[in-house]
Amino acid sequence: MTTDVAADAVGDGAGAGALAGVRVLDLTDDRAIYAGKLLGDLGADVLRVEPAGGDPLRERSPRLADGASLWHAYFGSSRRVVRTDDAAVIARLAAGAEIVLDCGRLLDADGLHAEQPGLVIVDVSSFGPTGPWRDYLAPGLVAEALGGVAATSGDSSTPPLQLHGDQYAFVGGVYAAIGALAALRHARETGEGQVVRLSLHEALASVLEHVLMWAWYHDRLPFAEGPVLPRQGSLHWSGAYVVMQAVGGSIMITPTPDFSKQAAWLVEEGRGLELLDERFMDPANVAELVDLTMATLREWVAEQEVEPFFHEAQARHHPYGWVMTTPEVAGNPQLEAREWWTRYPVGGGEVPGPGAPYHFSESVWAVSEGGDAVVLDGGDALDAVGWGE
Amino acid sequence: MSATTGPLEGIRVLDFTHVLAGPFATRMMGDMGADVVKVMSATRAGLAGGVDHPYHAMWNRNKRVLQLDLSRTEAREIARELALKADLVIDNFSVGVLDRWGLGYEAVSPEHPGVVYLGMSGMGVTGPWSKYVTYAPTVHALAGLTYLTGVAGRNDIGIGFSYNDHMAGLHGVVAALSAITARRRTGRGQQIDMSQFEVGVSFSGPALLDWFANGVAAEPVGNAHAWESWTPHGVYRCAGEDQWCAIAVVSDEQWRSLCALIGAGDWLDDASLSATEGRRLRREEIDARVSEWTLGQDRYEVMRRCQAAGVPAGVVQTGVDLTQHDPQLAHTEMFFEFDDVHPTIGRLTVDRQPLRFERTPSTVYHRAEVFGESNESVARDWLGLSSAEVSRLESEGVME
Structure with a gap:
C-alpha cells in the first residue's frame, strides 16, 4: 500500500468535500465543462474563466422563460466565474491553481507547464494536437458519428443515431476529471505536474463495449456473422x-x-x-x-x-x-427514497436536478452556488479571486 | 508483470468486479499504473466473464488474477489480508455480498482506516429497489436513456451498446481517486456507495431540469439536436450500402459555407433561412436537399469536402472503420497488438486508454491473464507468502 497521506493530515474532514482545497482553473468549452462539475461538486474550488463577453454556453437550451440556461446550470454547476480575454490574466490565475482544465484557450500549455512544473494541465480537444483531422470541426453529432457511437444505435429502419442529450460532453468531461485527479495524485506525491491530453474522438471510441471486440474477434464469436454488427x-x-x-x-x-x-x-x-x-x-x-x-x-x-x-x-x-420517460424518472421511488435530487441555482432561483452519482461516507457532495461573474479589469487577479495566498 | 509507470503507480487495488462496469474501472486504474489484483474463481466464471472469452480479455488487461474460492474459509481469510494491504477495494456485487464474506468496509476499516471501499451496485445500498438487479440495458431503460435515444414514435430503440457500464466505471474512478485525494488530507479512507442507476440518470441532467422547471417532457429527436434548432443536423446517406455521413451546421457562417458547397445559391439569397430558427422550420426541405447532394458521393469525400469548406461533418464509422480506415486513430496509434499471445484466445489487440500523460504515460499494457498466472506473484508481493505455501493453497483448492 502506498502512503498517499500527507504528513500534516488534518483529521476526518467532516463537512468537507473530498476535493476540498484543490484549486481548479476551468477554461473548457462543452467538450469538457462536465469535468468542472464533477470536481466542483466534490468540493474543489473551481474557477471558470468566461470570455469577457460572456460564456456562449449560457445560451444553450433548454432554458427558463427568462432565458437562463438550464443546460449551463447543470453542466456549469459548482464553480465561481470570472470574465476576461486577457491571456496574461489567465496565466496569472493559473499560478494559483493546481489543475487547469482547458479546451484550447491556453495558447501554450507546454510553456505554462515549463514555468509551473507542479501544475497539472488537462487539454481536451476533438482529435488531439496532431494528425490529419486535428483541425476538423466536430460538434456532438459529428463527434459521435466519427467516434463509432452512431453506427451502433438505431435499427434497419432508421439512420444511425446519436445518443440523446449531448452524451459526448459527459464522456469528455469524465475522462478529463480522471486525468486531472490521477495527475494531481502524481503531482502531490512527487511535485511533478504535467500536461495531460485527451482526444474526444479517442474517448468516444473507448466506450463502445462490443464494437471493437466484434471488429477484432468476430471469427471467435459463434453468433457473429462479420466484423460489424448491424444496427439492431x-x-x-x-x-x-x-x-x-x-x-x-x-x-x-x-x-x-x-x-x-x-x-x-x-x-x-x-x-x-x-x-x-x-x-x-x-x-x-x-x-x-x-x-x-x-x-x-x-x-x-x-x-x-x-x-x-x-x-x-x-x-x-x-x-x-x-x-421510463423523463417524467417517470423524475418520480422514481428509488431516487425519492434516497433523497437523491438536489437543487441547481439558475435565473435567481433554484431548480431540482440530478444528485450525486456517488455517496461518500465521510465527504460531502453538493452543488454549490458560484455567485455572480466577476469581471477582472485591474489589480492582481489572484488577489481578486482569493487565490493570493 | 513488470513495474508500471503511470500516475497511479504505487496504488493497490483489490478487485472483486465482474462483467463490465467494475472491470472497466479497474482496467482504467491499471492502465494508469495501479497494481490491480482481480480476485476470481475458476468455479464461478460465467460465459462473458470466463477468462477464455474475448469479452473478458477486452476489460481485464493490466490486472493480475488471483484465484480464490471464496466459499472456503481460508480463501476469505486470505482475501481479508489482501484488503488490509489495499488502498482501494472495489466490487460490483449485489449489495451485501462482501459483508457476508466478512470482507466489507465495517470488517476491514477498524484495522485499516486508510482503506477506500467503492461499491458499484446497480441501485445503491439503500432504498426500495436496492435489491434490484441490473445490467447496462436495464439501467438504460430505467434511467430514461432507452426512451429518449430513438426517433419520434418509437421507445424501443435505445443505445446499441452498454454505454452506462463504461460510464459507471469511469465515474467510479473519479470517486475512488477523489477519496484517495481526501485521504491525503484527512488520513482516513471511507466507503463509497455508487449506484449505476443514479449515474445513468445523471446523463439526462438538462432534460430533467427542463421537466422540473418548465414541465417539458423530453421526447426522442432522432439526429436533431435535443434542444437547439441547428439545421441541418443529421446523418445523410452516401454512396454504397448503409454508408452515412453526419453534417451538423451550428452557425450562420457554416450555413453559408454549406450553401456554397452544395450549390444552393437560392438558399443564400433566402432571408428566411439566414437564421437558425428559420432553417429549423424548413428542416425536411433542407434535409432532402442535403441528402440529394451526399447520396452519390463517397462518405469520406463528403466529410473532406465539408470540412475543407468549414462545415462540420463526420463519417458514421463502424468498428472496422475505426480500426482500419481512420487515419487519425492510426496517427495517434490508438490500437496495437500485444506481443504476448493469450494462451487460449490467441493474438489480442489493445485500444490504448485515451488520456495521454506526458510525464507518466500509460506505456505498459499486459494482456488479460488466465487462471494461475499470478497466484504466486500476488501472494508474494502483497502477503509475503512462499512458493511452497502457494502450491499448498492451489493443491487444496483454496486458490481454485
Missing part, C-alpha cells in the same frame, strides 16, 4: 436483451444471467415447456435456446401490465428494466 435497435449483441411491448408501456427483457430460472418462471406461467428440452443442456445449442426463449417471452410479455410485471420480475431477481 435495443437487441443486445448476445441476442438476449431486447425491449418488448407490454400493456401500458415497454420493458427491457432479458433471460440472463440464468436461463434455467427464466424457463422455470415461464413454465410456472404455463409457457415455454419446450425450453426444458434436454438438447438445451448442450452449449452448442445456446443460440437456438436464446431465440426460442426470446420468442416465448415476447408473446408472454405482451399480455403483462408493465409496472407490476417489472416489480415481479425484479422480486425474482430478473434484471428487467421498465422503459
Whole structure:
C-alpha cells in the first residue's frame, strides 16, 4: 500500500468535500465543462474563466422563460466565474491553481507547464494536437458519428443515431476529471505536474463495449456473422436483451444471467415447456435456446401490465428494466427514497436536478452556488479571486 | 508483470468486479499504473466473464488474477489480508455480498482506516429497489436513456451498446481517486456507495431540469439536436450500402459555407433561412436537399469536402472503420497488438486508454491473464507468502 497521506493530515474532514482545497482553473468549452462539475461538486474550488463577453454556453437550451440556461446550470454547476480575454490574466490565475482544465484557450500549455512544473494541465480537444483531422470541426453529432457511437444505435429502419442529450460532453468531461485527479495524485506525491491530453474522438471510441471486440474477434464469436454488427435497435449483441411491448408501456427483457430460472418462471406461467428440452443442456445449442426463449417471452410479455410485471420480475431477481420517460424518472421511488435530487441555482432561483452519482461516507457532495461573474479589469487577479495566498 | 509507470503507480487495488462496469474501472486504474489484483474463481466464471472469452480479455488487461474460492474459509481469510494491504477495494456485487464474506468496509476499516471501499451496485445500498438487479440495458431503460435515444414514435430503440457500464466505471474512478485525494488530507479512507442507476440518470441532467422547471417532457429527436434548432443536423446517406455521413451546421457562417458547397445559391439569397430558427422550420426541405447532394458521393469525400469548406461533418464509422480506415486513430496509434499471445484466445489487440500523460504515460499494457498466472506473484508481493505455501493453497483448492 502506498502512503498517499500527507504528513500534516488534518483529521476526518467532516463537512468537507473530498476535493476540498484543490484549486481548479476551468477554461473548457462543452467538450469538457462536465469535468468542472464533477470536481466542483466534490468540493474543489473551481474557477471558470468566461470570455469577457460572456460564456456562449449560457445560451444553450433548454432554458427558463427568462432565458437562463438550464443546460449551463447543470453542466456549469459548482464553480465561481470570472470574465476576461486577457491571456496574461489567465496565466496569472493559473499560478494559483493546481489543475487547469482547458479546451484550447491556453495558447501554450507546454510553456505554462515549463514555468509551473507542479501544475497539472488537462487539454481536451476533438482529435488531439496532431494528425490529419486535428483541425476538423466536430460538434456532438459529428463527434459521435466519427467516434463509432452512431453506427451502433438505431435499427434497419432508421439512420444511425446519436445518443440523446449531448452524451459526448459527459464522456469528455469524465475522462478529463480522471486525468486531472490521477495527475494531481502524481503531482502531490512527487511535485511533478504535467500536461495531460485527451482526444474526444479517442474517448468516444473507448466506450463502445462490443464494437471493437466484434471488429477484432468476430471469427471467435459463434453468433457473429462479420466484423460489424448491424444496427439492431435495443437487441443486445448476445441476442438476449431486447425491449418488448407490454400493456401500458415497454420493458427491457432479458433471460440472463440464468436461463434455467427464466424457463422455470415461464413454465410456472404455463409457457415455454419446450425450453426444458434436454438438447438445451448442450452449449452448442445456446443460440437456438436464446431465440426460442426470446420468442416465448415476447408473446408472454405482451399480455403483462408493465409496472407490476417489472416489480415481479425484479422480486425474482430478473434484471428487467421498465422503459421510463423523463417524467417517470423524475418520480422514481428509488431516487425519492434516497433523497437523491438536489437543487441547481439558475435565473435567481433554484431548480431540482440530478444528485450525486456517488455517496461518500465521510465527504460531502453538493452543488454549490458560484455567485455572480466577476469581471477582472485591474489589480492582481489572484488577489481578486482569493487565490493570493 | 513488470513495474508500471503511470500516475497511479504505487496504488493497490483489490478487485472483486465482474462483467463490465467494475472491470472497466479497474482496467482504467491499471492502465494508469495501479497494481490491480482481480480476485476470481475458476468455479464461478460465467460465459462473458470466463477468462477464455474475448469479452473478458477486452476489460481485464493490466490486472493480475488471483484465484480464490471464496466459499472456503481460508480463501476469505486470505482475501481479508489482501484488503488490509489495499488502498482501494472495489466490487460490483449485489449489495451485501462482501459483508457476508466478512470482507466489507465495517470488517476491514477498524484495522485499516486508510482503506477506500467503492461499491458499484446497480441501485445503491439503500432504498426500495436496492435489491434490484441490473445490467447496462436495464439501467438504460430505467434511467430514461432507452426512451429518449430513438426517433419520434418509437421507445424501443435505445443505445446499441452498454454505454452506462463504461460510464459507471469511469465515474467510479473519479470517486475512488477523489477519496484517495481526501485521504491525503484527512488520513482516513471511507466507503463509497455508487449506484449505476443514479449515474445513468445523471446523463439526462438538462432534460430533467427542463421537466422540473418548465414541465417539458423530453421526447426522442432522432439526429436533431435535443434542444437547439441547428439545421441541418443529421446523418445523410452516401454512396454504397448503409454508408452515412453526419453534417451538423451550428452557425450562420457554416450555413453559408454549406450553401456554397452544395450549390444552393437560392438558399443564400433566402432571408428566411439566414437564421437558425428559420432553417429549423424548413428542416425536411433542407434535409432532402442535403441528402440529394451526399447520396452519390463517397462518405469520406463528403466529410473532406465539408470540412475543407468549414462545415462540420463526420463519417458514421463502424468498428472496422475505426480500426482500419481512420487515419487519425492510426496517427495517434490508438490500437496495437500485444506481443504476448493469450494462451487460449490467441493474438489480442489493445485500444490504448485515451488520456495521454506526458510525464507518466500509460506505456505498459499486459494482456488479460488466465487462471494461475499470478497466484504466486500476488501472494508474494502483497502477503509475503512462499512458493511452497502457494502450491499448498492451489493443491487444496483454496486458490481454485
